[in-house]
Amino acid sequence: MTSNQTDQLGWGEKWPAPAKLNLMLRIVGQRPDGYHLLQTVFQFIDLCDWLSFHPVDDGSVSLKQPIQGVPEADDLTVRAALLLKAETGCQAGVCIEVEKNLPMGGGLGGGSSDAATTLVVLNQLWGLQLSTEKLIALGLQLGADVPVFVYGYAAWAEGVGEKLEKIAPSEQWVVVIKPDCHVETREIFLAKDLTRDSKSITIAEFTAGNYKNDCLDVVSRRYQSVKNALCALSEFSEPRLTGTGACVFAQFSSKEAAISAYDALKGSWQVYLARGMNISPLLSKLEIGKHTH
Incomplete structure (x- = not known):
């Protein structure tokens, strides 16, 4: 791949993985498998992690800088990339660079957002052409908050958080x-x-x-x-x-x-x-x- 192609396709560019807030959260029931049924409203805020993706020739998926205390194989971005490869048979490889600004364990959805950005951007960079619906379904395998970040709009969410309807609360x-x-x-x-x-x-x-x-x-x-x-x-x-x-x-x-x-x-x-x-x-x-x- 020439450097010109690399630039053109968005390889090496920084891609945002925004935080979310739950403006409301109600637990309206529980499924037999223990998952809770929710009603919630997701809105993004302009606080982001930034991800860049670098092509590698050997088909591997790795992190440029693993997060301390998180084994690379457990990292949601790595899992997202591997899931895309498994789903599509794509042979390409990637090294993922994450600039972490969102606090971990804060309820802002940082890890889920990083995973969603990985799914959405690699779908584009690798030319996989999976639909948004398909990416949302893959995202749900990684975590209940991943779908809304793939969806990309503030949303009224039900189920375990995967049934999404566009909503426009005031942007305060x-x-x-x-x-x-x-x-x-x-x-x-x-x-x-x-x-x-x-x-x-x-x-x-x-x-x-x-x-x-x-x-x-x-x-x-x-x-x-x-x-x-x-x-x-x-x-x-x-x-x-x-x-x-x-x-x-x-x-x-x-x-x-x-x-x-x-x-x-x-x-x-x-x-x-x-x-x-x-x-x-x-x-x-x-x-x-x-x-x-």
Whole structure:
């Protein structure tokens, strides 16, 4: 492959893997296999990991820099690339470079987003031509949050998070606090005191202000630092938990209000200032690419 071809196809380019917030999360039931049935609203924020993909000739899949403490074979980007190869019989290889900005174990979907970007971009770079539906189905094999990142739009989600419907909540400024703890999603979903029979609501009820997250009380009781973060944020706006945490966030109607909260909190907390987005930056970049090549 010539270097000119390499550049043209987007090899070596940086591709965004954005964070998500759960603007609402209700647990409305449980399947016989133990998976929880959810209603949730996903919205992206402009806080991203960045991935680049480098072609290799020997058909192997590797990471340029494995994440400390995560065996390379368990890394979701590696698993995503191998899954694509297994699904399509593609013989090509890749070395994946990840610039990690999203905190791990924060409920922002970093690992899932990295996996989705890998699926979507390699599908393009390798010329596999799998449909978005097919990529979503593959993503679900890697994790319940992967599909929405492949889908690329803010979404009302049901099932285990794979039934997606486009939705357009207001794109507000957000301040996100990452408490100094790692919340295990599995532990929260196994908790005896977790509500599992919330009444389903409609999109209209959500839009009217029904933002409840059924995991909030369970997580707050178990993790003092999450409780403290919620308390710190509550001085500026209504604080919420994303997914099972650990990150908590608050929305602001103006950039100024968000910056002022961010400035007040950054001395004591690991805090991020971001903007809500209804179209994933990954999807935007792909669309731009389609029109320029």
